[in-house]
Amino acid sequence: MQTEIELKLVIANSDIPLLLQHPLLAGAPQKQLLHNIYFDTPELDLTQKKMALRLRQVNSQWVQTLKGGGKVEGGLHQRQEWEVPVAGEQLDFAQLRSSPWGELFNADMQSRLQAIFETNFWRSTWLLHMSKGTIELALDVGQVQVKGQSSPICEVELELKSGAADAIGELAGILQASVPLQPENRSKADRGYRLYLGTIAK
Secondary structure, three states, X not given: OEEEEEEEEEOOXXXXXXXXXXXXXXXXXXXXXXXXXXXXXXXXXHHHOOEEEEEEEEOOEEEEEEEEEEEEEOOEEEEEEEEEEEOOOOOOHHHHHOOOOHHHOOHHHHHHOEEEEEEEEEEEEEEEEOOOEEEEEEEEEEEEEEOOXXXXXXXXXXXXXXXXXXXXHHHHHHHHOOOOOEEOOXXXXXXXXXXXXXXXXX
């Protein structure tokens, strides 16, 4: 298990060309289409515990991710993250029971878990070496989708790969000097849950 430290920043779609022209992003990015399915119970037991359970497809590989705890301040997200490869588009309960939160995934929880929403987006990434550390910059453009409803995703994530957390602020300051970027306290999962609650309230 590791601690994920990242800063989420909202960018307008019309400002993406300005970001791509920044000298720090001169190299060609790695580009992937990410398909993500988030799971919870109908009563949203996991989100009430500030946790998120996700299956992500990257090319032909599926990865199961469980996130929990942590804090959010000024768009800077810090959470515990546990991630393992799985065979396909189904939760691996044996792996979940062996996770740091394994006691939650008893037979009752397993029987009630269901797909709640999806996020589908193109991710372009650059690995940037700053004076205080190495940061992965990801530009995510796509949608959160729930029961025929959708909400756009257009954001930049700055994730610490090595070094001091101050490196994130250093990079953010450089980018914000020329590109309109606003801190985002809501994760994609937060927005997915908000959209889900809106659909079931109708």
